[in-house]
Amino acid sequence: MTHPSNAAAAVEPDTSDQVVIVVDKVSLAFDDKVVLKNVSFTLKAGHTKVILGASGSGKSTILRLIVGLWKPDGGSIWINGARVDTMTEHQLMAVRDDIGMVFQEGALFDSLSVGENVGYKLYEQPGIPLDEVRRRVEQILGFMGLAKFIDRSPSELSGGQRRRVAIARAMAAKPRIILYDEATTGLDPITAITVDEEIVKLRDVEEVASIVVTHQLRDAFFVATHEAVQQNGDLRVIPANEQKTDEAEFIMLKDGVIEFEGNASELRASKDRYLRQFLS
Amino acid sequence: MNSLVEAWLKAAVLEVQEYVKLQIATVRSIFSRPFYFRDVVEQFDQIGIGSMTVVLMAGFFTGAVLVLQTGITLDKFGARPFVGQIVSASFVKELGPVLAGLMLAGRVGSGIAAELGSMVVTDQISALRALGTDPIRKLVVPRVLAGFFMAPVLTVLADALGIIGGWLVAAFQLRVPSGLYWTSIYDALYIQDAWMGLIKPFVLGYVIATVGCHVGLRTRGGTQGVGRATTNAVVASSVAVIAVDFFITRLLITLLF
Numbered sequence: 001m002t003h004p005s006n007a008a009a010a011v012e013p014d015t016s017d018q019v020v021i022v023v024d025k026v027s028l029a030f031d032d033k034v035v036l037k038n039v040s041f042t043l044k045a046g047h048t049k050v051i052l053g054a055s056g057s058g059k060s061t062i063l064r065l066i067v068g069l070w071k072p073d074g075g076s077i078w079i080n081g082a083r084v085d086t087m088t089e090h091q092l093m094a095v096r097d098d099i100g101m102v103f104q105e106g107a108l109f110d111s112l113s114v115g116e117n118v119g120y121k122l123y124e125q126p127g128i129p130l131d132e133v134r135r136r137v138e139q140i141l142g143f144m145g146l147a148k149f150i151d152r153s154p155s156e157l158s159g160g161q162r163r164r165v166a167i168a169r170a171m172a173a174k175p176r177i178i179l180y181d182e183a184t185t186g187l188d189p190i191t192a193i194t195v196d197e198e199i200v201k202l203r204d205v206e207e208v209a210s211i212v213v214t215h216q217l218r219d220a221f222f223v224a225t226h227e228a229v230q231q232n233g234d235l236r237v238i239p240a241n242e243q244k245t246d247e248a249e250f251i252m253l254k255d256g257v258i259e260f261e262g263n264a265s266e267l268r269a270s271k272d273r274y275l276r277q278f279l280s
Numbered sequence: 281m282n283s284l285v286e287a288w289l290k291a292a293v294l295e296v297q298e299y300v301k302l303q304i305a306t307v308r309s310i311f312s313r314p315f316y317f318r319d320v321v322e323q324f325d326q327i328g329i330g331s332m333t334v335v336l337m338a339g340f341f342t343g344a345v346l347v348l349q350t351g352i353t354l355d356k357f358g359a360r361p362f363v364g365q366i367v368s369a370s371f372v373k374e375l376g377p378v379l380a381g382l383m384l385a386g387r388v389g390s391g392i393a394a395e396l397g398s399m400v401v402t403d404q405i406s407a408l409r410a411l412g413t414d415p416i417r418k419l420v421v422p423r424v425l426a427g428f429f430m431a432p433v434l435t436v437l438a439d440a441l442g443i444i445g446g447w448l449v450a451a452f453q454l455r456v457p458s459g460l461y462w463t464s465i466y467d468a469l470y471i472q473d474a475w476m477g478l479i480k481p482f483v484l485g486y487v488i489a490t491v492g493c494h495v496g497l498r499t500r501g502g503t504q505g506v507g508r509a510t511t512n513a514v515v516a517s518s519v520a521v522i523a524v525d526f527f528i529t530r531l532l533i534t535l536l537f
Binding site: 064067069089093096097101103104107108109110120121124169 | 402403404406407408409411412413414
């Protein structure tokens with residue numbers, strides 16, 4: 001006899017729950033200094049992972065290991081089902097096609113204009129006409145309110161503008177994963193919120209899986225507790241409901257080890273002494 | 281004491297290893313795709329055309345002072361009119377390549393190390409890799425090719441300016457008849473000297489560019505690190521130019537004569 005709930009129509013596999021990144025017991029040490037030890041987590045498509053921790057706790061290292069800039073000493077990393085920690089630099093290029101990375105301070109190429117920076121990956125691909133790339137770059141910069149800077153040099157921009165251009169560059173080739181390395185560190189609160197809103201929009205509009213590395217709690221919580229919705233033809237960032245907030249997972253690193261793993265409410269409610277100190 | 285020597289030795293061997301790895305990767309990248317042609321042309325302009333002023337001026341004044349000094353010495357032997365021979369032989373064989381090499385080591389070596397070093401400390405190299413570009417293909421290959429092909433061109437120009445500078449001094453100061461000067465320039469040159477003077481700059485240009493790239497890409501430590509890298513690049517490529525010059529000369533003498 002069929003249970004009433006089994007009688008529901010067969011559901012299509014929910015691709016929004018597809019696991020895109022698996023970090024499995026990854027360890028890394030430089031000489032005697034342990035940077036990461038037995039770190040494991042997974043990330044699903046369209047979800048957010050916030051990695052918190054003090055400076056030197058290993059947060060940025062995880063991102064560099066994921067994108068293949070460094071190799072771990074132990075453990076494995078899987079991206080879109082492919083194991084990347086054993087790949088050669090050449091093989092990694094295909095994997096990096098689907099990943100965008102926003103570096104601390106932006107890391108824009110100062111010998112190129114803003115437009116050339118943002119369109120960099122598209123310009124590198126043969127077969128895309130130059131004016132089409134330019135159109136896409138204008139579209140992305142317009143999305144962020146930076147259209148008028150398209151032909152300027154990065155050195156003419158403020159810190160906040162540079163970070164936003166860095167985000168534009170990371171998303172230009174429409175990756176399904178974006179890694180944010182301290183994207184708001186050093187910015188004033190208003191500019192930081194602007195950057196956070198870009199992160200939220202990208203996650204909710206383009207279904208991008210995001211890993212946000214930061215030690216700024218305000219920005220970590222903002223990204224977790226807000227969502228982007230279309231309201232009256234405008235894209236707006238508003239506070240999210242509890243279900244959406246729970247989709248953001250927090251990881252707290254201390255000296256290279258995972259000290260805490262959970263969602264925003266669990267983080268706030270935690271009685272761990274280090275956490276309370278960090279959160280205060 | 282032992283551990284200091286050990287640490288130093290380890291560091292030295294590591295540098296050599298990384299330098300060799302860089303060269304292998306560079307040569308491989310020259311003969312495979314993708315090849316960044318636009319960047320190569322840009323570097324030919326920056327390294328070649330950009331260095332012309334300094335190389336030509338160095339050549340010109342060195343030629344002039346060489347004739348000045350040699351002319352006075354040759355007087356003792358009553359051989360002042362032969363001053364052209366001395367200039368052409370020494371300039372074409374040695375002075376031209378080495379002088380141009382040292383000028384390039386200073387200008388190009390430091391420029392490459394500073395530019396690549398700044399990119400390393402601001403994470404631009406990591407960003408390049410994360411965006412799917414091989415930094416060796418995009419940055420190193422254009423500079424090495426530019427150094428390799430432009431150094432001989434600049435050397436030939438330096439030789440020419442040196443000889444012209446020498447002529448001006450010979451004709452107007454030493455009162456050597458111009459016709460005699462120019463004939464003796466030509467008389468003193470053996471074809472082997474010309475070959476030597478043309479082959480050497482290829483090697484020296486390659487060394488300067490590769491040393492600059494190697495030091496630049498291994499920069500550590502923020503703006504101080506970039507300053508250190510720039511200094512190291514100039515020192516290392518200058519010493520390399522002089523040392524490599526000796527070994528190449530030795531080799532070419534064996535091969536050509």
